[in-house]
Amino acid sequence: MRTQVPVVVAFLTGFALLVSFFFNENTWIGQISSEIKIWVTIVGGFTLLLGVVSITRVNWAAVKGRKEGWGYKVVTLISIFAMAIPAVFPSTWSPLFGRAEGSIYDWLFVYLDSPMMATMFATLAFYIASAAYRAFRARTPESTILLLTATAVMLWRVPMGEAFLNLFPGNIPEFLNTYIMNGANMAVQRGIIIGAALGAASMSLRIILGIERTYMGKG
Amino acid sequence: MNFIEIFEIWVIAFSTLALFSFLYKDNPIYKLAEHIFAGLSAGYYVGLIWDTVILQQLWNPMLDGRWWLIFPGILGILMFARFFPKFSWVSRTSLAFVMATTAGIFLISQLHGLVLPQLKATMLPLVSDAGIAATFSSIIVIIGVISTLIYFYFSKEHVGALGVTAKVGIWFIMISFGAHFGYTVMGRVSLLIGRVQFLYEDWIGSFSQIF
Amino acid sequence: METMDRRWIYLMVAIAVFIPFVFPANFPISITPETQKLYDAVEALPDSCTVMLVFDYYPSTIAECEPMTTAALHHFWRKNCKVITLSNIPLGGPSMAETVTRSIPPQYNKQYGIDFVNLGYKANYVAVLSGMGNSIESIFPTDNSGTPLSELPLMDSVYNYDDVAFIFEVADNATADYWVSIVNAQYGTPMGCGTTAVSAPKYYAFVDAGQFVGLLGGMKGAAEYEMLVGEKDKAVSGMSAQSLVHLLIIGLVLVGNIGFFLGRREEREAKI
Numbered sequence: 007m008r009t010q011v012p013v014v015v016a017f018l019t020g021f022a023l024l025v026s027f028f029f030n031e032n033t034w035i036g037q038i039s040s041e042i043k044i045w046v047t048i049v050g051g052f053t054l055l056l057g058v059v060s061i062t063r064v065n066w067a068a069v070k071g072r073k074e075g076w077g078y079k080v081v082t083l084i085s086i087f088a089m090a091i092p093a094v095f096p097s098t099w100s101p102l103f104g105r106a107e108g109s110i111y112d113w114l115f116v117y118l119d120s121p122m123m124a125t126m127f128a129t130l131a132f133y134i135a136s137a138a139y140r141a142f143r144a145r146t147p148e149s150t151i152l153l154l155t156a157t158a159v160m161l162w163r164v165p166m167g168e169a170f171l172n173l174f175p176g177n178i179p180e181f182l183n184t185y186i187m188n189g190a191n192m193a194v195q196r197g198i199i200i201g202a203a204l205g206a207a208s209m210s211l212r213i214i215l216g217i218e219r220t221y222m223g224k225g
Numbered sequence: 226m227n228f229i230e231i232f233e234i235w236v237i238a239f240s241t242l243a244l245f246s247f248l249y250k251d252n253p254i255y256k257l258a259e260h261i262f263a264g265l266s267a268g269y270y271v272g273l274i275w276d277t278v279i280l281q282q283l284w285n286p287m288l289d290g291r292w293w294l295i296f297p298g299i300l301g302i303l304m305f306a307r308f309f310p311k312f313s314w315v316s317r318t319s320l321a322f323v324m325a326t327t328a329g330i331f332l333i334s335q336l337h338g339l340v341l342p343q344l345k346a347t348m349l350p351l352v353s354d355a356g357i358a359a360t361f362s363s364i365i366v367i368i369g370v371i372s373t374l375i376y377f378y379f380s381k382e383h384v385g386a387l388g389v390t391a392k393v394g395i396w397f398i399m400i401s402f403g404a405h406f407g408y409t410v411m412g413r414v415s416l417l418i419g420r421v422q423f424l425y426e427d428w429i430g431s432f433s434q435i436f
Numbered sequence: 437m438e439t440m441d442r443r444w445i446y447l448m449v450a451i452a453v454f455i456p457f458v459f460p461a462n463f464p465i466s467i468t469p470e471t472q473k474l475y476d477a478v479e480a481l482p483d484s485c486t487v488m489l490v491f492d493y494y495p496s497t498i499a500e501c502e503p504m505t506t507a508a509l510h511h512f513w514r515k516n517c518k519v520i521t522l523s524n525i526p527l528g529g530p531s532m533a534e535t536v537t538r539s540i541p542p543q544y545n546k547q548y549g550i551d552f553v554n555l556g557y558k559a560n561y562v563a564v565l566s567g568m569g570n571s572i573e574s575i576f577p578t579d580n581s582g583t584p585l586s587e588l589p590l591m592d593s594v595y596n597y598d599d600v601a602f603i604f605e606v607a608d609n610a611t612a613d614y615w616v617s618i619v620n621a622q623y624g625t626p627m628g629c630g631t632t633a634v635s636a637p638k639y640y641a642f643v644d645a646g647q648f649v650g651l652l653g654g655m656k657g658a659a660e661y662e663m664l665v666g667e668k669d670k671a672v673s674g675m676s677a678q679s680l681v682h683l684l685i686i687g688l689v690l691v692g693n694i695g696f697f698l699g700r701r702e703e704r705e706a707k708i
Contacts, residue, residue: 008314012321019322023329027622031570043567044282044574045297046326049319050560051278052301054526058267059305078260085264086271093272104276106581107534111272114265115531120495121237122262123528124419125244127496131417131453131681132248132446134410139445139688143696148399153693155403156410157686163411163633163656165463166679183468186404189362192640193369194401196343197394199641200370201377203339203617210328210335221324222317248446270526277530277557281578327562330618334566338617346645366644405637408654412500412633414681415655417453418674419499425457 013216020214062086089114158182226434238428241420369397445688452684456676465675470643471660474628474650478508478602484516485601486594490615491523491533492607497632498532503658503671504606504630505536510667512604513544518590519552520600522576524561524611530554530580549588556580561611565618571596597623606630612639616647630657 019042026039065079065086073079093111097104105111144150161167162182171178212218243258287294300322306315347370353359375387376394383391481487489508493501512519521537523529533554546552555576558564567575572594573585585591593599603625605615612629620627626649629639633654642648652661655678658671 012317015318016321016325020325020329023326024332027333040567040570040574042326043563046323046560046563047558047575048278048282048297049301049323051274052304053323054270054274054559056304058270061267078256081257081260082264085261086268089265089268090271094275105272112531115269115528117233117236118240119262119265119269120528122240122244122258123495124416124498125241128417128420129245129248131413132449134413135449135685135688136442136445138685139692142689142692144693148395151396151399152403155400156406157689159404159407160410160682160686163407164679164682165465165675167682168466169463184362185365186400187640188644189365190369190397190400191404191637192644193366194373194397195638196347196641197370197373200340200343201374203335207332207335210332213324213328221320249443266527273526273557278559281582282558286577330562330566334617334621338621342621342645342647343641401637408633408636410685411654414678415500415633415674416497418677421453421457422670422674
């Protein structure tokens with residue numbers, strides 16, 4: 007019962023969508039598949055909320071247990087509620103509620119959340135520069151190829167670097183675009199895309215047939 | 226620029242500099258900003274899902290007569306059974322539904338939308354009418370695709386002809402990864418430029434309004 | 437040298453990225469064939485057709501992706517296209533679509549609901565992309581703000597992908613793959629892609645196979661598109677800083693390798 011029901015649900019759902027690919031949307035199988043897709047967008051929404059509940063529980067437990075850094079966890083909890091609560095009230099009650107421009111939700115996103123996320127990722131520029139200096143070494147022929155290609159691409163993709171490359175005879179930027187990016191790089195990416203897609207397709211078949219059940223967890 | 230606009234710019238500048246302060250060393254201001262960021266991001270999901278999924282996709286259509294949407298609603302609520310160890314197995318049905326839908330769409334789309342078009346684009350005449358350069362390009366692409374696929378084929382030991390082809394594959398892969406590294410540097414630097422553009426143009430620009 | 441405090445490197449990067457804003461140096465920005473192809477494809481669209489502009493990026497990559505969506509919107513509205521925006525990104529996607537569309541309308545006198553619509557976000561992008569092939573309204577019964585699609589004049593003539601002339605996907609993640617494998621492959625809608633530099637090398641394969649008509653790779657791609665559209669903005673102005681930091685990183689790699697080879701030689705000599 008605990009595993010059979012999910013396996014049957016997985017088979018029927020997956021099979022319906024698989025078969026619907028070969029039928030018009032106006033057929034009954036097409037309509038079933040269309041309805042399943044609407045249903046899954048709803049269930050998918052709940053899965054995101056699951057993550058939020060999980061974060062709230064973890065932080066709440068840390069605050070309750072007065073664990074190290076619990077004060078910061080209070081800040082996280084306040085931030086979650088400050089963003090979430092005004093957003094779930096209808097904007098008809100007050101322009102500060104809801105998600106529209108001028109709401110608390112929109113303000114917190116535009117002036118705090120969005121720039122903070124951008125900054126978090128911007129710090130990676132410093133780390134990658136440091137890593138390039140410390141770890142990017144021409145130890146072997148393979149790593150030398152990698153290093154040379156990376157250097158050439160870094161030069162080519164910026165105006166100052168391209169002007170420098172143009173000082174040399176031959177059209178180096180065109181060579182890089184034709185034979186590196188659209189040649190060797192494209193061929194490798196194509197190989198990886200084909201391999202990964204075959205893997206994804208076979209995994210999908212395993213899920214539909216109930217062979218792959220690891221997503222269910224234990225118990 | 227009015228007072229509110231200046232205040233908003235300074236809020237962004239403070240949060241930006243607070244997060245950058247970690248580059249010097251870990252400190253309480255950074256930690257505070259980091260926890261605010263984590264909380265706001267989680268809270269954003271609640272507002273979005275409440276409005277776009279629960280109200281727009283579930284509740285309002287149900288009120289309009291599509292009562293059967295109660296079933297995905299129940300499947301969604303069952304997901305929360307994961308928080309109760311005794312009943313966590315109940316959430317498997319919802320999870321199976323989501324996984325199988327994705328699998329059902331993927332099975333065909335990955336083959337039809339990725340494998341076949343990419344193979345088709347590779348199966349080109351080796352000798353091109355467009356000239357020597359085009360012929361050379363075609364040869365590079367065909368050798369690159371085959372040798373990469375063989376490099377990632379681990380069911381047989383890489384010896385003999387297979388080993389030589391895999392060795393060619395690794396050389397191609399290194400070129401591609403080098404290009405990837407160059408592009409990654411570019412991407413990360415661009416993100417930093419975005420923040421510096423704000424700090425220089427908007428924040429430092431606001432100084433003249435205040436001082 | 438190898439034991440140098442990493443914070444000195446951070447300081448060098450910070451200086452290198454700031455200097456060009458104080459003392460800008462303008463080098464010519466060349467247009468790569470991938471960007472030109474995308475521009476030409478949009479240029480060749482019939483006037484007043486309906487297009488989709490997809491905001492599949494997080495706020496983390498706003499510096500690379502927003503110049504693309506902004507330039508694309510200028511290009512579409514200059515051609516009088518009707519624009520449908522949507523996002524498959526739960527963290528910020530619909531808000532960024534609102535911000536970008538809000539920032540441009542006065543210039544072109546475009547009205548919400550008639551000339552552009554923001555569908556917003558729905559969960560599970562695989563089902564969303566596939567479901568819109570049957571009917572957009574089945575997946576998005578309302579727009580981002582909750583207005584039923586039946587009340588938006590633009591959506592009267594748009595039922596599914598058959599009514600969309602072009603899809604401009606701007607992404608910082610794998611959603612671009614699904615737009616290709618689900619939408620382009622099954623419904624045949626022409627598609628162009630703007631992506632972060634990190635993802636760009638992969639998508640050359642899609643351009644070569646004709647699955648994308650063209651490609652914008654990172655801030656440089658965005659700068660090229662801004663040049664072509666004639667709206668020089670943040671991407672173009674960021675190119676000088678990009679140049680200087682690249683040169684700095686190449687210099688650091690060079691110094692690091694010289695140190696490495698000198699160290700190896702010393703080790704060898706010590707052994708002898």
